Amino acid sequence: MKALSTAATGMLAQQLNIEVISNNIANMNTTGFKRQRAEFQDLLYQNIERVGASSSDAGTTVPSGIQVGVGVRAAGVYRITDQGSLSSTGNQYDVAINGRGFFQIQLPDGQSAYTRAGSFQVDQDGRLVTPEGYPVQPQIVIPQDAVDVSINEQGVVSVKQDGQTNPADIGTFDMVTFPNEVGLEAIGGNMYLESQASGAPNVSQAGLPGFGKIVQGFLEQSNVNAVGEITSMISAQRAYELNSKVIQTSDEMLQAANNLR
Numbered sequence: 001m002k003a004l005s006t007a008a009t010g011m012l013a014q015q016l017n018i019e020v021i022s023n024n025i026a027n028m029n030t031t032g033f034k035r036q037r038a039e040f041q042d043l044l045y046q047n048i049e050r051v052g053a054s055s056s057d058a059g060t061t062v063p064s065g066i067q068v069g070v071g072v073r074a075a076g077v078y079r080i081t082d083q084g085s086l087s088s089t090g091n092q093y094d095v096a097i098n099g100r101g102f103f104q105i106q107l108p109d110g111q112s113a114y115t116r117a118g119s120f121q122v123d124q125d126g127r128l129v130t131p132e133g134y135p136v137q138p139q140i141v142i143p144q145d146a147v148d149v150s151i152n153e154q155g156v157v158s159v160k161q162d163g164q165t166n167p168a169d170i171g172t173f174d175m176v177t178f179p180n181e182v183g184l185e186a187i188g189g190n191m192y193l194e195s196q197a198s199g200a201p202n203v204s205q206a207g208l209p210g211f212g213k214i215v216q217g218f219l220e221q222s223n224v225n226a227v228g229e230i231t232s233m234i235s236a237q238r239a240y241e242l243n244s245k246v247i248q249t250s251d252e253m254l255q256a257a258n259n260l261r
Helices: 002-026 226-258
Strands: 036-042 045-049 066-069 072-079 086-088 095-098 103-106 112-115 146-151 156-161 168-172 174-177 185-188 191-193 202-205 213-216 218-220
Touching: 002 036, 002 072, 002 226, 103 174, 146 213
Parallel strands: 095 218
Antiparallel strands: 036 072, 045 066, 086 218, 095 213, 103 112, 112 191, 146 156, 156 168, 174 202, 185 191
């Protein structure tokens, strides 16, 4: 009975759906997190009677045929890149992106990673770094005698040093976009890597057409909608239960067939 294996694929699909939803809910308070959505496709069909097959010598054809599907499969897990809300922190080293773009980070192996989480700190050398200590690219070094740090919408970092009247520019945040942001490879730690699917990075200044603006003293919140995720989870749970009911019904039908005398 094909219903057994068909319903099993449905249960596996909804299990993946629940796992994606649970990851979204777990990251509700993760800075810059983008929620994901599981997408599914139907599997191949068994043609018991092919559509359009000849049904007589007079040239008549079968209008619909008999095609029986064998289940469902996961087609992908899609990242939704909607803008998250901006939350004020009051920290001068916290920066958020309002619009498209990523910050560029240098990993310990020299590879570039990209992030929307702008919760930066200053290390022992005065460099702006991530909470893991990975430096921002291009490198921005805060002087030890800086008494105030300001970052404008274009990402230009200016510092006012002790004893000086006018602030001095010490660096600029690069803004990076990709042709297909969904194709970036997530590696954890709020960071992504370039992939063949994402396309090559496009580096420019914040605030230009097609690039987001920098907002100092704010952080971008997760774009997870708690109510929407709970609703999706209930729907996935019901679908899982229905598929398990199909397996139970199929088992009862097979049992009835086995008990025929």
